[in-house]
Amino acid sequence: MSQSLASSPIPARAGIGLRLPHQSMVATERPTAAWFEVHPENYMADEAALAELEQLRAHYPLSLHAVGLSLGSAVGVEAAHVARLRDLSERLAPGLISDHLSWSVANGHYLPDLLPLPYTEEALAIVCRNVGQVQQALARTLLIENPSTYLCYASADMSEAEFLAAVVQRTGCGVLLDINNIYVSARNQRRDAHEVLAHWSQALDHRSVGEMHLAGHAVVATTDGAELRIDDHGDRVCADVWSLYAAAIAEFGVLPTLLEWDTRLPDFRVLQEEAQHAQQLQDDYTSLPLARSSRADFRNQANAAHA
Amino acid sequence: MQRTPDIAGAQVAPALWPLAMLQSRMATALMAADDAGRELPAALFAGAMPGAEGLRVHRNTVLGGLSHALRQTYPAVDQLVGEAFFDRMAVEFSRAQPPRAPQLGSWGHGFVAFIDGFPGTGNLPYLRALAQFDARFDELARRVPDDRHAGVAVPLHGELNLYFTAGLLVHSSSYPVAALREAILADDAAALAAVDLACGEQHFAMWRTAEGVMLQPLGAAAASYLRAVLDGGTSEQALAAALSAGDSPEGAVAAQLQQEILQARFVRVATHNNAATGAGQ
Numbered sequence: 001m002s003q004s005l006a007s008s009p010i011p012a013r014a015g016i017g018l019r020l021p022h023q024s025m026v027a028t029e030r031p032t033a034a035w036f037e038v039h040p041e042n043y044m045a046d047e048a049a050l051a052e053l054e055q056l057r058a059h060y061p062l063s064l065h066a067v068g069l070s071l072g073s074a075v076g077v078e079a080a081h082v083a084r085l086r087d088l089s090e091r092l093a094p095g096l097i098s099d100h101l102s103w104s105v106a107n108g109h110y111l112p113d114l115l116p117l118p119y120t121e122e123a124l125a126i127v128c129r130n131v132g133q134v135q136q137a138l139a140r141t142l143l144i145e146n147p148s149t150y151l152c153y154a155s156a157d158m159s160e161a162e163f164l165a166a167v168v169q170r171t172g173c174g175v176l177l178d179i180n181n182i183y184v185s186a187r188n189q190r191r192d193a194h195e196v197l198a199h200w201s202q203a204l205d206h207r208s209v210g211e212m213h214l215a216g217h218a219v220v221a222t223t224d225g226a227e228l229r230i231d232d233h234g235d236r237v238c239a240d241v242w243s244l245y246a247a248a249i250a251e252f253g254v255l256p257t258l259l260e261w262d263t264r265l266p267d268f269r270v271l272q273e274e275a276q277h278a279q280q281l282q283d284d285y286t287s288l289p290l291a292r293s294s295r296a297d298f299r300n301q302a303n304a305a306h307a
Numbered sequence: 308m309q310r311t312p313d314i315a316g317a318q319v320a321p322a323l324w325p326l327a328m329l330q331s332r333m334a335t336a337l338m339a340a341d342d343a344g345r346e347l348p349a350a351l352f353a354g355a356m357p358g359a360e361g362l363r364v365h366r367n368t369v370l371g372g373l374s375h376a377l378r379q380t381y382p383a384v385d386q387l388v389g390e391a392f393f394d395r396m397a398v399e400f401s402r403a404q405p406p407r408a409p410q411l412g413s414w415g416h417g418f419v420a421f422i423d424g425f426p427g428t429g430n431l432p433y434l435r436a437l438a439q440f441d442a443r444f445d446e447l448a449r450r451v452p453d454d455r456h457a458g459v460a461v462p463l464h465g466e467l468n469l470y471f472t473a474g475l476l477v478h479s480s481s482y483p484v485a486a487l488r489e490a491i492l493a494d495d496a497a498a499l500a501a502v503d504l505a506c507g508e509q510h511f512a513m514w515r516t517a518e519g520v521m522l523q524p525l526g527a528a529a530a531s532y533l534r535a536v537l538d539g540g541t542s543e544q545a546l547a548a549a550l551s552a553g554d555s556p557e558g559a560v561a562a563q564l565q566q567e568i569l570q571a572r573f574v575r576v577a578t579h580n581n582a583a584t585g586a587g588q
Contacts, residue, residue, distance in 0.1 A: 041409045041410050041411070042412070044409075044410035044412070044413075045410045045411075045412035045413035045449060046412055046449040047449055047450055047451045048448060048449055048450055048451050048452070048515070049449070051451045067409065068408075068409025068410070070409075072326075073330065074325070074326040074327035074330055075327065075330075078408070080408070081408060081409060084410070103330055104409070106330040106331050106333070106334035107331055107334045107335065108407060109334060109338075109405040109406065109407060110405070110406045110407060110408055110409050111334060111337060111338075111369045111405075112368070112369055112372035112373060112376070112406075112409070112411065113337075113365050113368040113369045113372065115330075115333065115365060116361075117326075118326070118329065120326075122325065122326055123326050126326055149361075150356055150360070150361035150364040150365065151352055151354070151356065151358060151361035151362070151365075152352060152353050152354030152356070153322075153329075153351060153352060153353065154321070154322040154350060154351060154352060154353040155322040155323065155324075155351075156353070188355070188356050189354050189355045189356065190355040222356075222357075222360045223360065223363075228356075228360065228364070230364060
């Protein structure tokens with residue numbers, strides 16, 4: 001797979017999800033941020049925002065995090081949308097491009113959500129076909145993110161981690177490991193998030209993990225009063241997810257990590273504070289002696305904090 | 308085991324549905340308006356979370372996302388009717404005309420016609436006009452500002468040309484939409500009540516600068532002139548359109564064009580060889 005030359009690689013530091021309400025301020029004031037990530041679909045019908053992003057791109061590394069490729073659609077990926085993403089990629093030269101292990105197109109309509117896939121052999125073949133087509137069109141590898149899940153299918157014959165590991169193996173794509181999504185999915189399925197993370201660590205080739213995501217989520221009640229966690233990206237990262245992130249660093253190493261915030265968007269300063277928190281955890285880890293025992297202690301501390 | 312007819316009429320257990328069938332059924336269930344249409348076989352799902360709960364989360368995300376996209380394009384309509392009523396209109400519209408592509412900024416043009424006469428809006432005769440005006444603002448806000456007046460160029464006379472800002476448009480309405488929109492977005496009930504709805508047809512030039520979307524009221528003659536030019540007409544054809552637009556004497560029309568077109572910020576008068584300099588700056 002040929003990899004197009006990215007003019008500015010994404011550093012293994014904590015970056016910030018850039019949303020349109022903050023963009024003009026960022027373009028004029030150029031606040032401190034290690035890197036930014038944007039949703040490309042927000043720029044495909046907004047030439048003004050794209051022109052501003054191009055200006056801003058000269059000062060920050062940039063990643064494109066798509067939400068509309070629908071990599072799990074049985075009907076295949078839409079060539080026109082892939083072409084739009086390719087055009088943006090050529091204009092912005094992002095360090096990374098990613099999308100989700102999900103689907104959002106059926107019956108000729110686009111549903112703005114990351115809908116879950118049944119982890120079956122049939123779905124695996126379809127995802128691999130679609131990922132292959134997109135990577136070929138973009139002439140670069142994609143990172144694929146694990147979504148938050150609220151549904152599990154009776155037909156599944158492998159776990160999400162095993163499914164994504166197989167996609168990586170067959171297509172050469174990478175993984176964007178969303179730590180908040182691991183936590184939300186685990187809690188919604190009444191599982192221990194650290195055990196689920198350990199399963200991810202077992203299933204994945206660690207070299208395939210190219211980025212991590214962090215975000216806040218909402219805690220609500222189901223109609224029968226049970227706890228339900230919703231990945232709304234509308235709050236600070238919770239303590240449990242920070243703990244899980246520390247454990248993830250211990251498992252996978254320090255990687256580019258993005259702080260996402262989409263709903264009830266606060267002042268940009270709050271996003272910087274959250275990114276700084278992630279950066280501190282990265283720095284704590286990298287300042288440890290390289291001895292295996294120190295890294296193991298770090299992981300044990302993260303797990304103990306969770307317990 | 309619960310069984311459901313597949314596309315060919317055969318019986319297929321939900322756990323064995325092909326992916327295309329599962330996605331088609333789920334998409335239909337997520338967009339359905341009635342409880343019966345929202346149901347999917349419980350046997351499709353496993354795990355700790357009931358399938359119906361998970362579907363409810365996804366339904367809220369899908370419909371909430373579509374409402375949010377429309378709210379970005381129609382902020383004055385949203386403010387006027389209130390969040391809950393806007394969501395009702397948006398959800399019904401989304402079910403009737405769902406998007407076909409992920410760039411939602413280019414979806415929703417049909418919303419203007421859809422909400423015209425929407426049940427419960429009988430006391431808002433200008434709702435459609437307001438929605439059209441919102442859509443115009445949104446359309447222009449997404450354009451790159453044009454400081455070079457790189458749009459239509461029209462020979463004036465001699466060696467002079469008129470250079471218009473790219474994306475310039477003329478908007479006409481039977482209602483005073485600019486005053487209505489300004490009062491609504493300012494949440495100024497007194498100003499809104501004071502707007503004269505019977506003031507007759509209004510015309511505006513609208514264009515995009517680095518400061519945002521610009522608006523200039525136009526008389527009927529100036530609006531006709533500008534519309535003719537932007538439609539590709541010559542200066543002579545545009546002048547003829549302006550003269551036939553109203554019952555103003557020729558001298559009054561000339562004065563209006565001088566004031567509202569030649570001295571406007573959306574036009575630059577320059578020589579053929581030097582579009583960047585000249586009068587009207």
